[in-house]
Amino acid sequence: MGAYVARRLFFSIFVLWGAVSVIFLVLRLVPGDPALILLGPDANPSQIAALRERMGLDEPMLVQYAIYMRDVVQLDFGTSFRFGTDAMQHVLDHVPNSAQLALTSVGLALVIGFPLGIIAALKANSVVDRIISVFSLATQSLPNFWVGIVFILVFARGLQILPSYGQGTWQHLVLPSITLALPFLAILVRLTRSGLLEVIHEGYVQTARAKGLRERVVIFPHALRNALIPVVTVIGLQFGALLGGAVIVETVFAWPGVGRVLIESISHRDYGVVQAAILLIAAIFVFTNLVVDLLYGYLDPRVRLAG
Amino acid sequence: MSTPTPPDEDAPLLSVRDLRVEFGTRAGVVTAVDGVSFDVRPGETLAILGESGSGKSVTSQAIMGILPKPAGRVVGGRIVYRGADLLTRPPAEVRKLRGTEMSMVFQDPLSSLNPVFRVGYQIGEMFRRHRGYSRSEAREAAIELMERVGIPAARQRVDDFPHQFSGGMRQRIMIAIALALDPTLLIADEPTTALDVTVQAQVMKLLTRLQREEGMAMILITHDLGVVASSADRVLMMYAGRVVETGDIREVYEYASHPYTKGLMASIPELDGRSDRLTPIKGSPPDLLDLPPGCSFHPRCPYARDVCVQDDPDLLHVESRPGTHRAACHFREEVLTDDRERV
Structure with missing residues (x-):
């Protein structure tokens, strides 16, 4: 187990290296000069050249990459062109906001998604099941940004009961967290439903009934513990989608999180901040997947985590 | 003044009367069990014999009240246990009988045990849920039971998971669960079919030993004529959802009066080499969706005549034999x- 975790952590270094290298390359391939953007359209060429030199952008790309990598291994993730402060610190300052939004969304999705999935499975092919299935199919198909805009139109502009942007009170959290939770919730409902339906005819569920256990005990824990195994796996994979969704939702609702920092930094070609944000998001993703895999081993004792 | 009648020694523990079970399938509704009746008396072993699809497992699921839902449902008959019809009692009441009064051992112990729970938990659950034991009490009771069903080093293995045991040991754990609360009736649905041949005899011996010790009745469902001969008192032959022959085990084996029973007997290989060729029953098991008219067995029957195509024979006394021997054959x-071996 310890050896397994160590090996996974070792390999995740390469994953992070790959992620940050790709974003380094892409940032420099897309058009747009950070010095030009920073100085504005009225700047003269010599000013721009001077700034480029100060930013280190006059060097060949390979040299820039080597310098960046040298700094990164020393945990120096560069400086923000815009603010002149430490890039990673700028990103980390916004992590609590993102965590608040993401955890609320995941919590909402779990608290609503599991029960709906269980109800749908236990009442399979009934009217209730159909309603739940249509609801989850719809919410899974609707794009985040569209749902967010509709929410703003209905609840903020129309009914005027909730704020449309920014952060502060719990009311500010309602619309963005629901918007972010919906697709995740939909997947959770469908997975729980199919997972439970798959195991409900297994021999051990029949055994649980033959043991004279209450139907409630037959479902939880006997059937559900088994049904959750595939659900947990997919939750891990879906976490990436949730992080991507957060970028969009934070932008729509002007939520001051990492996602919004990322978008703003990209439009300003603030290379250091973009790279730091991507590195952090990739690290969270890798870590979450490791946790999910460990959880998988706990949920299914037949799985042995080989070091 | 009437004196109260003394408890009848021979009063059946379980009476199944005219049981009919239907299954909804994609292709249509199948009558898996069609008018089956039998009794089980306290302490005796009744073997239900038949090939796949004969309705023997469905009969046992119906008795236990664990038919796969919503596909399977009882559409007629009575299942009377100690005077109470299980089909009309409230489900909560019937549930409390399961595991305490009547228990079941299934065919495949690997799929019948829950893969994500420790065996000690699965055994101990019987004591915790039905008897209100604490976790530690239930654990001790589980260890004791594991020792009783012959699992070596029970105390060390109580926290293992089912996949860490061999097939035979898993079935012993299944038996431990079934016998935990000293049931009066045990239904064993092909308890040895999924096991290695060498282990089959051991598990069967364990079952019959425990049955004798507990004095419980057993319904042994199998297609293994050898298992039946060594451990059953009476036999019920099933074919296409109906009982075709029933009687005491020796009687039915030696004086088979239904062509299907007779065919099965002739198809057993004999080690002493009295017959050097196996005699199979010709044809294949019937399609329950499209049963032949009259007697279901007639297309495969060497004795079949016109009447067999028109008229489904009732299960009737074989006149020249003792009263308990009955067969569903016109001839x-x-x-x-x-x-003659006319098969």
């Missing part, structure tokens, strides 16, 4: 006396 006396 049961002829089959009984016919020495």
